[in-house]
Amino acid sequence: MADDGVADERDLGCSMGLDEYWVAISSGGELLGGGFFFTGSYVLTTMSCLAGLKVRDPVDLHTGRGMPLTGVVHERADDVGLALVRVRPGPEVNPATPQAATAVKGDEWYAPFRPSPATAALGGTVDEVAPGRRHGRGRPLCVIELASEREVEDCTAYAGGPVERSTEGLDPAVVGILLDPEFVRRLDDGAEDPLAAVDLHSAFEMFEALSAESLMRELCVSAAPPVPEELRAPSWDAEQLPHHMEQVRQAFEKARFMMREMTGLVEENPLLARGMDPYYMRLTDEVCNEAFRAMWGERDGD
Secondary structure, three states: OOOOOOOOHHHHOOOOOOOOOEEEEEEOOEEEEEEEEOOOOEEEEEHHHHOOOOOOOEEEEEEOOOOEEEEEEEEEEHHHOEEEEEEEOOOOOOOOOOOEOOOOOOOEEEEOOOOOOOOOOEEEEEEEEEEEEOOOOOOOEEEEEEEEOOOOOOOHHHOOOEEEEOOOOOOOEEEEEEOOHHHHHHOOOOOOOOOEEEEHHHHHOOOHHHOHHHHHHHHHHHOOOOOOHHHOOOOOOHHHHHHHHHHHHHHHHHHHHHHHHHHHHHHHOHHHHHHHHHHHHHHHHHHHHHHHHHHHOOOOOO
């Protein structure tokens, strides 16, 4: 590692070839912990890494190759010990989002983030996958209990980093996020060993910002510039036909843009696929209605 939380060549060889997907998070020059890109805009981390920080507070991030990024605390899920950071990517950084998978008992695992050159890299086998674990009245989590191949006295500084499946014969993929050991100890039916991760699918469902509806709302805001005022007309005659045809063209151009972006969301976040069908249907309906209004004005009745 060149600096705290930044990978050296030994780390890069074991991080799925996507060393830009995980980050070291810091504030005021102090390393807080790890995290990784869940989508192109959001980094998933733990609440322990953002202790004392509030929503909208700024943080600094560095990718596995040391490239700097800036972000803000976007959403806290205190009941499950997780948080999201909204990232503003730099011009030289193209954040990668890793392939996701589900861990099973006996899988081999590896954690590419380590907090300093002096700390050992973590790895081992999956000891148990325990769904329905919770802290007090918090929402249930699917927790991956991990066995380490080497003894590590305190894993707190590793919290927030990704857990990669490294089982021979299977494609490498991220299966979870390492939890703060203290949070693991507070879970009901807690294991004696506090080394554990939250299943990636389970973590995804904890955040409003990662819901299909929220991501679609962002797409709608950025999809296309508004139609010029001079092209907005409640009715048309022959002279106005070119203007109304332009409105129709813009409606379908916006639809093509939205469809590409929606497809990109699904490719980037396979967990969204099951929730996107209503939005494809809604987009089709709204585009048809917008084209109709452009040519004929508002409908009377249904």
